[in-house]
Amino acid sequence: MSSIELAGVAKHWGDAAALHAVDLRIASGSFCVLLGPSGCGKSTTLRIIAGLEIPSTGKVIIDGQDVTGLPPAKRGIAMVFQNYALFPHLSVADNITFGLSVRGMPAAEQAMRLGQTAELLGLGALLQRKPSQLSGGQQQRVALGRALVAQAKVCLMDEPLSNLDAQLRQEMRRELRDLQRQLGLTVVYVTHDQTEAMSMADQVVLLNKGRVEQAGTPRELYARPASTFAARFIGTPPMNLVALDSGRIAGSDVVVGVGGASLGVRPESIAIGTDGIPAVVQDVEYLGADMVLRCAIGSETLLVRADGQRHCEAGERVGLRWADADAHAFDGDGRRIA
Amino acid sequence: MSSIELAGVAKHWGDAAALHAVDLRIASGSFCVLLGPSGCGKSTTLRIIAGLEIPSTGKVIIDGQDVTGLPPAKRGIAMVFQNYALFPHLSVADNITFGLSVRGMPAAEQAMRLGQTAELLGLGALLQRKPSQLSGGQQQRVALGRALVAQAKVCLMDEPLSNLDAQLRQEMRRELRDLQRQLGLTVVYVTHDQTEAMSMADQVVLLNKGRVEQAGTPRELYARPASTFAARFIGTPPMNLVALDSGRIAGSDVVVGVGGASLGVRPESIAIGTDGIPAVVQDVEYLGADMVLRCAIGSETLLVRADGQRHCEAGERVGLRWADADAHAFDGDGRRIA
Amino acid sequence: MTSGSHPSRQAVHAWLMLLPALVLLVAFTHWPAVSTLVDSFFSTPKGARPSVWAGLENYEVMAGDPVFWKAVRNNLAFAAATIPFSIGLALAMALWVNERIAGRAFLRMAYFTPTVLPMIAVANIWLFFYTPQYGLLEQITGALGLPSHNWLGSPATALGAVTVVAIWKEAGFFMIFYLAALQTMNPSLREAAAIEGASRWYFFRRVQWPLLMPTTLFVLVNAFINAFRMVDHLFVLTRGGPDNASTLLLYHLYEVGFSFWDTGYAAAITVVLIVVLAGIALFQFFVLDKKTHYQ
Amino acid sequence: MKPHRLTYNEPGWLDTLAAWVLALLWILPLAYAVWTAFHPAEFSTRFALAAPLTLDNFARAWAAAPFARYFLNTTLLVGMILAVQLVLATLAAFAFARYDFRGKNVAFALVLVQLMIMPDILLVENYKSMARLGLVDTLVAIGLPYFASAFAIFLLRQTFMGIPKELDEAARVEGASALQTLWRVYVPLARPVYTAFALVSVSFHWNNFLWPLIITNSVNARPLTVGLQVFSSVDQGVDWSVITAATLMTSAPLLIAFLLFQRQFVQSFMRAGIK
Amino acid sequence: QVPVEVQFYYPVAVGGPIAKTIDGFAEGFMKENPGIKVTPIYAGTYQETIVKALTAHKSGTPPVTSVLLSTDMFTLIDEDAVVPFDNFIKTDDDKAWLAGFYKAFMMNSQTGGKTWGIPFQRSTVVMYWNKEAFKEAGLDPNKPPTNWAELKDAATKLTKKDASGKVTQWGVQIPSSGFPYWLFQTLTTPNDAILANDAGTQVKFDDPKVIDALQTWVDLGKAGIHPPGVVEWGTTPKDFFERKAAIIYTTTGNLTNIKANAKFDFGVGMIPGNKRKGSPTGGGNFYIFKKSTPAQQEAAFKFAKWVTQPERAAQWSMDTGYVAVSQAAYDTPTLKKYGADFPPALVARDQLPVSVAEFSTHDNQRVTKALNDGLQAALTGTKTPAQAMKDSQQEADRILRSYK
Numbered sequence A, B: 001m002s003s004i005e006l007a008g009v010a011k012h013w014g015d016a017a018a019l020h021a022v023d024l025r026i027a028s029g030s031f032c033v034l035l036g037p038s039g040c041g042k043s044t045t046l047r048i049i050a051g052l053e054i055p056s057t058g059k060v061i062i063d064g065q066d067v068t069g070l071p072p073a074k075r076g077i078a079m080v081f082q083n084y085a086l087f088p089h090l091s092v093a094d095n096i097t098f099g100l101s102v103r104g105m106p107a108a109e110q111a112m113r114l115g116q117t118a119e120l121l122g123l124g125a126l127l128q129r130k131p132s133q134l135s136g137g138q139q140q141r142v143a144l145g146r147a148l149v150a151q152a153k154v155c156l157m158d159e160p161l162s163n164l165d166a167q168l169r170q171e172m173r174r175e176l177r178d179l180q181r182q183l184g185l186t187v188v189y190v191t192h193d194q195t196e197a198m199s200m201a202d203q204v205v206l207l208n209k210g211r212v213e214q215a216g217t218p219r220e221l222y223a224r225p226a227s228t229f230a231a232r233f234i235g236t237p238p239m240n241l242v243a244l245d246s247g248r249i250a251g252s253d254v255v256v257g258v259g260g261a262s263l264g265v266r267p268e269s270i271a272i273g274t275d276g277i278p279a280v281v282q283d284v285e286y287l288g289a290d291m292v293l294r295c296a297i298g299s300e301t302l303l304v305r306a307d308g309q310r311h312c313e314a315g316e317r318v319g320l321r322w323a324d325a326d327a328h329a330f331d332g333d334g335r336r337i338a
Numbered sequence C: 001m002t003s004g005s006h007p008s009r010q011a012v013h014a015w016l017m018l019l020p021a022l023v024l025l026v027a028f029t030h031w032p033a034v035s036t037l038v039d040s041f042f043s044t045p046k047g048a049r050p051s052v053w054a055g056l057e058n059y060e061v062m063a064g065d066p067v068f069w070k071a072v073r074n075n076l077a078f079a080a081a082t083i084p085f086s087i088g089l090a091l092a093m094a095l096w097v098n099e100r101i102a103g104r105a106f107l108r109m110a111y112f113t114p115t116v117l118p119m120i121a122v123a124n125i126w127l128f129f130y131t132p133q134y135g136l137l138e139q140i141t142g143a144l145g146l147p148s149h150n151w152l153g154s155p156a157t158a159l160g161a162v163t164v165v166a167i168w169k170e171a172g173f174f175m176i177f178y179l180a181a182l183q184t185m186n187p188s189l190r191e192a193a194a195i196e197g198a199s200r201w202y203f204f205r206r207v208q209w210p211l212l213m214p215t216t217l218f219v220l221v222n223a224f225i226n227a228f229r230m231v232d233h234l235f236v237l238t239r240g241g242p243d244n245a246s247t248l249l250l251y252h253l254y255e256v257g258f259s260f261w262d263t264g265y266a267a268a269i270t271v272v273l274i275v276v277l278a279g280i281a282l283f284q285f286f287v288l289d290k291k292t293h294y295q
Numbered sequence D: 001m002k003p004h005r006l007t008y009n010e011p012g013w014l015d016t017l018a019a020w021v022l023a024l025l026w027i028l029p030l031a032y033a034v035w036t037a038f039h040p041a042e043f044s045t046r047f048a049l050a051a052p053l054t055l056d057n058f059a060r061a062w063a064a065a066p067f068a069r070y071f072l073n074t075t076l077l078v079g080m081i082l083a084v085q086l087v088l089a090t091l092a093a094f095a096f097a098r099y100d101f102r103g104k105n106v107a108f109a110l111v112l113v114q115l116m117i118m119p120d121i122l123l124v125e126n127y128k129s130m131a132r133l134g135l136v137d138t139l140v141a142i143g144l145p146y147f148a149s150a151f152a153i154f155l156l157r158q159t160f161m162g163i164p165k166e167l168d169e170a171a172r173v174e175g176a177s178a179l180q181t182l183w184r185v186y187v188p189l190a191r192p193v194y195t196a197f198a199l200v201s202v203s204f205h206w207n208n209f210l211w212p213l214i215i216t217n218s219v220n221a222r223p224l225t226v227g228l229q230v231f232s233s234v235d236q237g238v239d240w241s242v243i244t245a246a247t248l249m250t251s252a253p254l255l256i257a258f259l260l261f262q263r264q265f266v267q268s269f270m271r272a273g274i275k
Numbered sequence E: 001q002v003p004v005e006v007q008f009y010y011p012v013a014v015g016g017p018i019a020k021t022i023d024g025f026a027e028g029f030m031k032e033n034p035g036i037k038v039t040p041i042y043a044g045t046y047q048e049t050i051v052k053a054l055t056a057h058k059s060g061t062p063p064v065t066s067v068l069l070s071t072d073m074f075t076l077i078d079e080d081a082v083v084p085f086d087n088f089i090k091t092d093d094d095k096a097w098l099a100g101f102y103k104a105f106m107m108n109s110q111t112g113g114k115t116w117g118i119p120f121q122r123s124t125v126v127m128y129w130n131k132e133a134f135k136e137a138g139l140d141p142n143k144p145p146t147n148w149a150e151l152k153d154a155a156t157k158l159t160k161k162d163a164s165g166k167v168t169q170w171g172v173q174i175p176s177s178g179f180p181y182w183l184f185q186t187l188t189t190p191n192d193a194i195l196a197n198d199a200g201t202q203v204k205f206d207d208p209k210v211i212d213a214l215q216t217w218v219d220l221g222k223a224g225i226h227p228p229g230v231v232e233w234g235t236t237p238k239d240f241f242e243r244k245a246a247i248i249y250t251t252t253g254n255l256t257n258i259k260a261n262a263k264f265d266f267g268v269g270m271i272p273g274n275k276r277k278g279s280p281t282g283g284g285n286f287y288i289f290k291k292s293t294p295a296q297q298e299a300a301f302k303f304a305k306w307v308t309q310p311e312r313a314a315q316w317s318m319d320t321g322y323v324a325v326s327q328a329a330y331d332t333p334t335l336k337k338y339g340a341d342f343p344p345a346l347v348a349r350d351q352l353p354v355s356v357a358e359f360s361t362h363d364n365q366r367v368t369k370a371l372n373d374g375l376q377a378a379l380t381g382t383k384t385p386a387q388a389m390k391d392s393q394q395e396a397d398r399i400l401r402s403y404k
């Protein structure tokens, strides 16, 4: 069992700072998802945990032991690299079993584990190929396989499913989650896919510009975003943030029941009908199961998620409504109020 | 304006066949999305259009001209590679303007276009960096920038947004779509993200094991899947396919109004309530805005999408209902019936 | 070329790119080499006696020339020692100075000195190292209480002494190419291997070594050829002596060609040398090239 | 203690020790040359700390030949040879590495054959050619037989073959012609190898002796080694003091150049930016 | 009128700014002979010079004249590269000039009644001894050994060993690398053996006197008073400076070097005799190449004659340490004074009357190699002297078969 702790970890490259004093605690056997916009420092965090980068300041503690100076090999981790880092001259099979043969595992057991992993990832027919003969998604699965086969106590995954189709992805998520539970792995998982973050994580860590913006369970992040950044980042389409002008929606005389500088409402919390706050549909985006309407109130616009089967046209006048519990208030700095 | 046509294009590597006689027509100025499971031949199709691979058989016709033997440079295309293929020795700026300077565009114009593109992609602060100093998503944006800056008539994109966070992705989609419309580009776009496919495409081409499974508008594919493969592939969670046993749901005595070997119903088309077809909730997956229930009827299970705010527990008994228009029937080979 | 354009146009482009180099090669290598081949079938012209067709006579002379065979034997021993040692050392050196080792710039220069220093001068310095009584080697062995030895002057050690100098020179030379190749290697592979817990040795064996194969192929072919054409230091160190104990093929060839001025015989040796070398080197190349992973 | 560097890719102390021992062995001749050149002759075989320093040996060596002119010639010579070699070899290597054409293997074999042919063997023939071209006693004549270097072609071919195809493809999609791709992608990516070749080629031609001696007559066309050779004639026995002084004098530019250029051997991140 | 151009290749075999002296000669000559332009071209060592000259010759553009080893005479004749000087000897003055060279030097310059080379930088082998070492060993420092018995005796006394029995100073050292045959002649000549006939077509390696001479050399080593194995020529002077060898045999060309570097009093003496006295000559001659115009050849001849005039020969001798080529040179005031100040400079001259030609035959290098190999085989103990010389003889006979 392996817990992971980052204490005041920062990372600079010359002037450029990728991480500013990050503090983080990942419980042993939990599934932690790192989330955040592109370039916010997710991979860097992962690489520091792995021991591939040395933090400029701060400590990395795994299982209570300070491992900041320890080489990766001694940390008992497995990793899926964002860029795969497959060995180009080795076959898929050899890539996957690389770590096993490093540890001198008997060939028979290697073969067995390879078989299992390959089946899990649907790579059975490709074991003799070289990475250059694989499709992008297949390469990614090999990278995943290499990390999974080791069954290391800590598994770091950097967008391991980003190049897979939705279906396979769905399957993989389930398999990963099962595996993690079954083996009691501590997983640190980077993804930009919110559904993934929401459905898999025990803990979501939201990074922004090298700082931890919010850390908590998926529900917490969704239900009580700590800042406008968190509010906008989680949820597709994102939470609507409406500027308030002394309690009214800016540019209108609609009074809302909260104070602060802005009001947040999730598109899916808004019911669309004929009554409620009057708004004008400006734009319709069709998404299959549902559709997203852009509606204007005063000088502000709100996105509203509606059933995909419903018919709606730009220019239509509609009424919007949401429950008080679904309204979030933020102050001028974007921090949550209360 | 540039239309693209593939006529009987096949591609083999030794024994392995990546494409079997694909026929495809992409109208000039349209946005065509290639969709399909990992390894189905999407990238290969794109690379054949680009001229990076020579088809084993068949012809590639761009704008009525057979370009099968023409080198990539002469085809007037731009391309985002699935693996980015950034020039590691060039700065971000030089990577983006590579094509412009190769074609001898005046420096002033290059600088202008670079500025526009960098701003569009949020790369302004990184122009002097080398690819090795970028995060994964930043690299992907550079790759995108390199293709966009050329404003070539045909733009091929291989999962250009797969490593971006949801928000940026959303923005990018909009920008790409705008740009495509504005410049009248013909775009062939590979993605594994259905929302992307649905929201962006004029035409979706669904590939399966190197064959075109179905081609049509997003609505067509969603509303009238041509096969069980297409039915299951599009939509998250996918369409439920329930085996029928002489007009009844297998293992139960529930009679449904259609014939054939299986019945398809989308999870979002199923209403959950207290009356309707009786079912037992087996499992609940929480996804933020909504949740997915796995419900059992007889020996079959169905996924049902429900509102995320609703409370529901495994073991609960519920009633399911769907409209006749939402039921799809497929024959024993998985082809749609009528 | 993977991509598109018409095969015959491709060929034209390729030949155009080769043309300048090939023209010069033909003019200054192949053409003279062919004339050497022709010479080898003629007797050596000597003043009043013009050269006449001699058929295989020069080759027969070679077959019966004990010094030639001695040189062949010496050269095989020389090659057997220099090739593996110089490649092995070059690789070790390159691996060291590729990494952040203490004093890297100095180490790099130290290993490269054999290439920078002119061989004439260096041979004289080695001569001092090997000199009996007060030479460097003697000063060291003397300090250790070992008996004095005439390294270059006794048949048992002359070839070995010459071989050491060759290894010294070659290893530093090849090091630079291995170093360059290592620098182009993808650093994430090392990271992946580090994560998997691979030791440095394991990483070398399973990843670096196979990925260095293109360079090794290059180095191997060159080491092999150099083993048969490195002679500079012999001129100063032993001149093939004592009693041909350290004669190598090319040195023998020089003697025949530029001391004896027996151009016909020299041509015959040249032809045999080139044919054998080319045969083996091209065989090495074309066999190993197929097995080499290039990217 | 706080680590500042990644330990996983660093050599351990055992490696460091071995590397240093080997380096000290390897540099011994140079170290000896430095010792001897700066001390009077009687210390050329005795290593006493108290030995007096002197620049006499350098003065004697400098006076023995028109070294200033030779330096100029040699610099021009190696510059010219290197430039031509690089251009020709780059083109040829590119053709071998990235084109498929009939006769490729034969052509490559023909190139490789040059490696086996010792240039000295071709002395007489090449002298005749130069005489016919009227080039005897010119720098060009020294360089001409070396312009097409099989060594460089082979080396660059190996390197080019290792350059990720993705980058070639990207360049071509961007509209680059073959030559543009070569110049803007292949050449910069192969930089460490170019550096290696440049160092080796310059060293070789800086020190090459017999052919330049034979083909040139006048001070205006002769390289350094011809001047250096004055000291290597051993009729009077080896005078290590002056040989080493002359050697250091002529090799110093090379050593300095190496120290400067060895920095060019930096990770080229050839696959960065490729997923 | 266009001046006649004379390309002149010369080797440099001794250290020092020789090129400047040569350039000075050329300038001096041109001043006196305005119609001639002499271009001196430094061509490396002797070996490199002949490679350069013959390469140029084979390409049809040889130098007009060159200084090459006297022993290369037969090679050059065989290659049909040179012309005899006899064509140019027309006046009495010319004849007197030719007759003025020491006989010993002319032996390597003439064959078949023709003169092919003109002695220029010539040398001979002499003996150097360390006077201090003599004193320490209880020998008279001013009485060097004059015959083999004395040599052996002195060498035995001069050989010093340290506590562990390792020799720290050898009694005598005769180098045997590179060109052992030449040093060997310092043993065969006193043993009254001549290795080759004048025509260069016949050698006598298996002559008992030759074998005996070789046996003597080998025995010096076996007796532990001469270093074992093959002794490097190049390090021999250093061995002498370092007092690792008390007596050495080496060329007179080393005199300047030894004078400058020996930190002890040393003597220079004639090679010890046995049945007679004697030593081989060595060094280089002027040759004139055939493929040049008669005018050029004539000019080259003039130059050779001019350079070997007594004053120039004297200066050359002092500059280089080589033996001046004629008695007249030694009679010039400058050289006389030099000899008076530094008597060892005259030893070589004094030895000339008993000196013999350096070993040379047709296909010279090949025959020489046969002899060298035999000598080294005997010295390193792989063959007995008799066997070694028999093998060498056989090989030489085979090579020379076609010249009879």
Ligand SMILES: Nc1ncnc2c1ncn2[C@@H]1O[C@H](COP(=O)(O)OP(=O)(O)OP(=O)(O)O)[C@@H](O)[C@H]1O
Pocket (backbone or CB within 6 Å): A132, A133, A134, A135, A136, A137, A138, A163, A165, B013, B016, B017, B018, B036, B037, B038, B039, B040, B041, B042, B043, B044, B045, B082
């Ligand atoms: N060089 C090759 N040799 C053999 N097979 C290859 C080669 N390149 C690709 N393939 C195979 O061709 C099939 C199609 O590959 P392609 O890259 O087109 O897939 P894709 O649809 O882009 O998949 P992904 O979404 O995973 O990128 C794959 O099964 C792949 O393994």
Ligand SMILES: Nc1ncnc2c1ncn2[C@@H]1O[C@H](COP(=O)(O)OP(=O)(O)OP(=O)(O)O)[C@@H](O)[C@H]1O
Pocket (backbone or CB within 6 Å): A013, A016, A017, A018, A036, A037, A038, A039, A040, A041, A042, A043, A044, A045, A082, B132, B133, B134, B135, B136, B137, B138, B163
């Ligand atoms: N070698 C480097 N030198 C300078 N800056 C770097 C270097 N490597 C990364 N960075 C910067 O550090 C920041 C964090 O990078 P990181 O790779 O951790 O981002 P990320 O969160 O993984 O983003 P993505 O989702 O795009 O992969 C980025 O802004 C990146 O540009």
Ligand SMILES: [Mg+2]
Pocket (backbone or CB within 6 Å): A042, A043, A044, A082, A158, B135, B136, B137
């Ligand atoms: Mg990242």
Ligand SMILES: [Mg+2]
Pocket (backbone or CB within 6 Å): A135, A136, A137, B042, B043, B044, B082, B158
């Ligand atoms: Mg793909």
